[in-house]
Amino acid sequence: MTGVLADIVEIAREQVLERGEGLNQEQVLAVLQLPDDKLDEVLQLAHDVRMKWCGPEVEVEGIISLKTGGCPEDCHFCSQSGLFESPVRSAWIDIPSLVEAAKQTAKTGATEFCIVAAVRGPDKRLMSQVAAGIEAIRNEVDIQIACSLGMLTQEQVDELKAMGVHRYNHNLETSRSHFPNVVTTHSWEERWDTLRMVREAGMEVCCGGILGMGETLEQRAEFAANLAELEPDEVPLNFLNPRPGTPFGDLDVLPATEALRAVAAFRLALPRTILRFAGGREITLGDLGAQKGIVGGINAVIVGNYLTTLGRPAETDLDLLQELKMPIKALNETL
Ligand code: SF4
Numbered sequence: 001m002t003g004v005l006a007d008i009v010e011i012a013r014e015q016v017l018e019r020g021e022g023l024n025q026e027q028v029l030a031v032l033q034l035p036d037d038k039l040d041e042v043l044q045l046a047h048d049v050r051m052k053w054c055g056p057e058v059e060v061e062g063i064i065s066l067k068t069g070g071c072p073e074d075c076h077f078c079s080q081s082g083l084f085e086s087p088v089r090s091a092w093i094d095i096p097s098l099v100e101a102a103k104q105t106a107k108t109g110a111t112e113f114c115i116v117a118a119v120r121g122p123d124k125r126l127m128s129q130v131a132a133g134i135e136a137i138r139n140e141v142d143i144q145i146a147c148s149l150g151m152l153t154q155e156q157v158d159e160l161k162a163m164g165v166h167r168y169n170h171n172l173e174t175s176r177s178h179f180p181n182v183v184t185t186h187s188w189e190e191r192w193d194t195l196r197m198v199r200e201a202g203m204e205v206c207c208g209g210i211l212g213m214g215e216t217l218e219q220r221a222e223f224a225a226n227l228a229e230l231e232p233d234e235v236p237l238n239f240l241n242p243r244p245g246t247p248f249g250d251l252d253v254l255p256a257t258e259a260l261r262a263v264a265a266f267r268l269a270l271p272r273t274i275l276r277f278a279g280g281r282e283i284t285l286g287d288l289g290a291q292k293g294i295v296g297g298i299n300a301v302i303v304g305n306y307l308t309t310l311g312r313p314a315e316t317d318l319d320l321l322q323e324l325k326m327p328i329k330a331l332n333e334t335l
Pocket residue numbers: 071072073074075078079080081117118119120150
């Protein structure tokens with residue numbers, strides 16, 4: 001490590017905590033390379049940064065899969081691809097079930113309800129299903145609606161905006177340099193184009209990815225820098241949960257200390273973003289991990305099940321927030 005970065009925690013304290021300026025790629029790498037005995041210190045700093053620049057509220061979100069499985073893309077981590085021997089079969093849910101899920105989500109205190117479909121991008125049928133679903137939810141439930149429907153055309157961006165979609169999720173998944181090792185059926189740049197159009201249309205951008213997909217620490221730092229350039233409103237951080245039947249099914253689970261160091265590093269690169277623990281954290285971090293993460297820079301959680309694997313029950317997360325005295329962000333604050 002160079003002399004300049006030898007004291008990266010002190011540099012970050014001054015630059016990120018005091019001035020609100022995120023770490024650059026080289027600095028993020030220095031955090032990712034910190035020894036284990038520095039972990040608690042850097043997690044504490046990440047927590048202080050989040051409290052200072054985001055406040056104590058934690059955003060709670062619900063997620064529903066409108067169309068599951070049978071996707072034509074080959075993202076090597078994904079059990080919803082139709083190209084692998086994955087156990088997830090193609091299925092759709094109907095509008096009444098969608099509305100019911102939105103109601104249950106709102107009851108937990110969640111402010112955001114995200115409608116997800118496993119597709120390369122939406123076709124006409126999916127767009128009209130989404131439009132009908134959003135209208136039905138709006139008539140009965142007071143919650144903001146987000147969508148995650150893959151890559152979009154400009155016309156589709158405009159349609160979603162007109163439907164009142166508040167936030168759009170589209171993950172870059174990994175760094176630009178590692179992406180071709182993860183997906184071969186489309187490019188990182190195609191994903192970037194969708195994100196740019198979403199931002200320009202005035203919707204909030206939610207963009208994150210998965211750590212532990214064979215990327216080097218340098219590439220992990222590059223990914224944080226890619227995200228910092230995009231300036232997303234929200235970053236869901238996933239840890240690979242190697243699913244049987246996918247090309248990444250045999251990869252090792254990221255060690256807990258490495259995952260927590262990454263949580264801190266991404267918070268220090270993105271001081272103002274909503275940083276959300278997404279899928280995979282149970283197997284990487286265990287129960288303790290949720291607690292350490294929430295006091296290590298995370299300020300959003302998903303309630304209920306993840307898309308294809310069982311997450312922790314909603315009550316567990318909500319009890320934890322209460323225990324940690326972290327208030328749930330209220331709906332009127334986000335309107
Ligand atoms: S990550 Fe999305 S685009 Fe890729 S295979 Fe899975 S559902 Fe399809």
